[in-house]
Amino acid sequence: MSGTLYLIPTPIGNLEDITLRAVRILREVDLIACEDTRHTRKLLSHFDIHTPTLSYHEHNERDRVNRLLSDLQSGKSVAIVSDAGMPGISDPGAVIVQAAVEAGCPVTALPGACAVPTALAASGLNTEQFLFAGFLPVKQGARRQALEGLRDLSATLVFYEAPHRLLAFLEDALLVLGNRPAVVARELSKQFEEYVRLPLKEQIAHFMHQEPRGEMVILIAGKSQDVQTEPLSPRLTLREDMERLIAGGISPNAAMKQLSQKYGVAKRELYRQWQEEKDQADEVTR
Numbered sequence: 001m002s003g004t005l006y007l008i009p010t011p012i013g014n015l016e017d018i019t020l021r022a023v024r025i026l027r028e029v030d031l032i033a034c035e036d037t038r039h040t041r042k043l044l045s046h047f048d049i050h051t052p053t054l055s056y057h058e059h060n061e062r063d064r065v066n067r068l069l070s071d072l073q074s075g076k077s078v079a080i081v082s083d084a085g086m087p088g089i090s091d092p093g094a095v096i097v098q099a100a101v102e103a104g105c106p107v108t109a110l111p112g113a114c115a116v117p118t119a120l121a122a123s124g125l126n127t128e129q130f131l132f133a134g135f136l137p138v139k140q141g142a143r144r145q146a147l148e149g150l151r152d153l154s155a156t157l158v159f160y161e162a163p164h165r166l167l168a169f170l171e172d173a174l175l176v177l178g179n180r181p182a183v184v185a186r187e188l189s190k191q192f193e194e195y196v197r198l199p200l201k202e203q204i205a206h207f208m209h210q211e212p213r214g215e216m217v218i219l220i221a222g223k224s225q226d227v228q229t230e231p232l233s234p235r236l237t238l239r240e241d242m243e244r245l246i247a248g249g250i251s252p253n254a255a256m257k258q259l260s261q262k263y264g265v266a267k268r269e270l271y272r273q274w275q276e277e278k279d280q281a282d283e284v285t286r
C-alpha cells in the first residue's frame with residue numbers, strides 16, 4: 001500500500017504557530033522533503049525531531065518527483081515543508097502533489113500557518129470572497145496588465161510582495177484600480193506585526209515616509225459601488241505628485257523624470273499636462 005504525502009505548514013514568524021499534530025507527523029514520517037534543509041533543521045531541532053530530510057526546492061522540484069513517488073509507492077510516508085507557511089502556496093509543493101494524486105497515493109494537508117488567511121481575517125475587508133493572486137510580475141507592464149485582469153472582480157484581492165517593490169506595486173494598483181481601501185499586513189505573528197489600513201493613495205504617502213520593511217501581504221478591496229474604481233489617469237495625480245516631490249527638495253526637472261518613469265508617459269507630455277493642470281487650478285482660485 002502507498003504511503004501518505006503530508007503537506008505540513010510551519011510557522012510564518014512565531015515558533016509557537018505549529019500544531020501538535022504537525023510535530024507528531026514530522027516525527028513519524030520516513031522522510032521530510034524541505035525547501036531548505038538547513039532552515040528546516042533549525043525548526044526540527046527546536047522540537048527535537050530527528051527524521052531524515054531531503055532538499056525539495058523550485059530548482060529540483062521536477063527531478064525530485066520520481067524519487068519521492070517511488071518512496072510513496074514503496075509504502076514510505078513523506079512530509080513536505082517549505083521555509084514558512086503552507087507548502088504549495090507561493091512555495092514548492094504543487095508538483096509532487098499533482099504527481100501523487102495522479103499515481104493514486106493518499107495526499108493530505110494539515111491546517112496551519114499561512115499568511116493569506118491570517119492577513120485576510122484581520123484586514124477588516126470583505127472576507128466572504130477573496131482572490132489570492134500571489135506575487136504579480138516584477139516588470140511594470142506585465143504587473144499593470146495582471147492588475148487590469150483583476151479590476152472588475154468584487155472579491156477582495158490578496159497579493160504577496162517583497163518590501164522593496166511595495167511602492168511600485170501600490171502606485172500601479174492606484175493607477176489601474178483607483179483609490180480603493182487597502183491593507184498592508186506586515187510581519188504577521190512577529191514582534192513588529194502591523195496592519196496599515198488606508199486607501200491606496202494614502203498607503204503610498206505612508207510608505208514614502210516610512211520605509212517598507214519585513215514580509216508583507218497586500219489586500220485591496222474588490223470593485224464596489226461605493227468607492228471610485230475607475231482607473232486614474234496620470235493627469236489626476238500629476239499635480240499632487242509634482243508638488244509633493246518639489247516640496248521634498250527635488251527640482252521640477254528631476255521630478256518630471258521620476259514621474260515619467262513611474263507612469264510610463266513621456267516627460268514632454270507630462271510637462272504639458274502639469275502646466276495645463278496648474279493653469280486650471282489658477283483659474284479656479286482667481
Ligand code: SAM
Binds near residue numbers: 089159160189
Ligand atoms: N507559503 C507561505 C504561506 O503559506 O504564506 C508563503 C511563502 S512566499 C515565498 C513568502 C511571502 O509570503 C512573503 O513575501 C510575504 O508576502 C508572505 N509572508 C510570509 N510570511 C509572512 C508574515 N509573517 N507576514 C506577512 N507576510 C508574510
